[in-house]
Amino acid sequence: MKQFDNMVLIHKHLTGQLSSEEKQAYEAWLLDNENQSNVEEISQVWSKTAAYEPTSFEPNATAAYHKFKNSIEKESAPSTKVIRLHPLRWVARIAAGLVFVISALFLFQSDLINGDKYEAPIVASSILQHGLSDGSNVVLAENASLEVDNRFGEQTRKVKLEGKAFFDIQRNESLPFIIKMGKSELEVLGTSFNVNVVGQISTVEVKSGVVEVRAKTKTEKLTVGQKAVVNFEKDEIELNKTEQSAFNWTKSVLSVESVSVVQLFDELEKYYNVNIELNPNVDQSCTLTSPLAGNSSIDQIFDVLKETYDLIYEKQSNDRYEIKFLSCK
C-alpha cells in the first residue's frame, strides 16, 4: 500500500485537496485516538496562522507615493531638447539610395494617450537600417514608420512603430526599451526580434532574449523562437512558434550602394564576421557599390569588387583580410 506523509494528509484535508485514495488512508489513520489529537494540533496551527502579519517589515506608503510622484513628474517634464538621431556608424552606413526620410513639417507629434512626444517619423521607402542613440539597431521594412520619443536615451527608451521592423536592442537593465504598437506595447531589456504592426494587430517574433508583450490587460513573456499575435481590441495574445527564416528578410539590407570605402568594409566585417584592414594606399574618398547578396561568400564579394574596381587585397586567414590598394579612378 502506498505510504503517505500524515502531515501532508492532514494539510490536504484542511485545504480540501485529498484524493479518494488519500481520503481512504486519512480516515483509516484517523481511527487511532492519538492521531486525532495530532489532527487537532495541526488544525489549530493552521487556523492560528491565518492571522499572521509580518512583524519585521513596515512599508512606508508615504515615501512610496513620493517616489512614484517623482518618477511621473520626471517623465512628464517638458523637454525642449531635441535628441538628434544619433550619427552612429549604423546611420553612416545607410546606403543613400535606400534612405528616404520623410522630414515632416512638424517636429513633434503628440501621443494623445499618454502625453509622449516623438520626433518626426522615419519612413522607409525600402529596407532601411537605422541606429538609435542607445546603440540599438532597427531594420525597417518597406513603408514601415518609426517614431522615436524625444527623450529617448535619457529618461526613456520608447519608440512607436507602424509596419514591419527588426530590432536589435542594446541591453540596459535600468531603462527598458518600449515599442508602442498601436495601443499595445512591447517591453525588452536587450534582445532581438521582428515586429509587424498592422492597425491594432501586432506580430512579434523573438530571435534572441526575452520580450514582454502587453495587450489591454494581458501580458506574455516570449522567448527565443516564439511568436505572438497581439490583438489589442480583443485583449488577446496568441502564442506560436516562429521559424528562423522569419528573420532572413533583414539580410537584404546589406545590398548597399554608393557608400564610402570605410562604410562598405565595416558592413562586410559585420556581415561576414571577419576582420578587414585598410592599408594607407587605399583611397578612402571612393564611393562604392557592392553587389552584396545574402548567399555570396566573402571571397565571391572580393572577386566582384576586384573586377569592378582597381583593388588589391590579401587573404591572411579565413577571417582576416588586408586591402592593400584600392582606387576607383
Add this chain to the structure above:
Amino acid sequence: MENKDREILRLLKTDGEKAMEIIYSDYYNYLCHATYKILNDSVTTEDIVQDVLMEIWKKREILDITISLKAYMRRASINKALNHLRGKRMQFEDDDKYTETFVDSDDSHQKLEFNEFSDMINGSIESLPEKCRMVFSMSRFESMTYQEIASALDISIKTVENQISKALKILRKDLSDYKMKGNSIKIS
C-alpha cells in the same frame, strides 16, 4: 465591486494623480504585506508593488477591471512575486534530503521565546527556513494547491509536500513548546 473601487477607477480616468494618492494611502501597505508573506524580502516586495502601481498608472486610461481593484492589484503583485521566484530558480532538492532530520533534531530552527500567542505565531512563521516558509505561505495565504505551487516554483509536487510537512512540524513544535510553558492560546 465596492463603491470605493468604482470611485478610484473613475478617478484614474479623470484625475489620475488623486486616484494614485488614494491607492497608495489605502492599498500600498496591504499589497506589500501580501507580497512580503511570499517573498520575505522587503526591498523586492516594495519594488514589485511599485511596479504594479506604476503599471496601473500607465494603463489608467484603458484599464478595464471588472473584479475588485484591490483583488486585481493583489493578484498582479503576487503574480509578479511568483515570476520573481521562478526566475531565481531555487534549488529545493538538498532541503528535501534533510527534511526529517531537520525537524527532529531541532538544532537549526531558532528557539522562540514569546509572551503573546500572536507574536509566537508570527515569529514561528518568520523563522521557518526560507523555502519552507515560502511554500507554506503560498498554501496558507494564497490558497494555492500543491500543483499550483509546484508549477509556480518549477519544483515537484513531492518537494511541495516535503516543505509543507516540514513547516507544519516546526509550527506544531513551537506551539507545543509555547503551551508547555503554561501559556494560553485563546487569543484569536
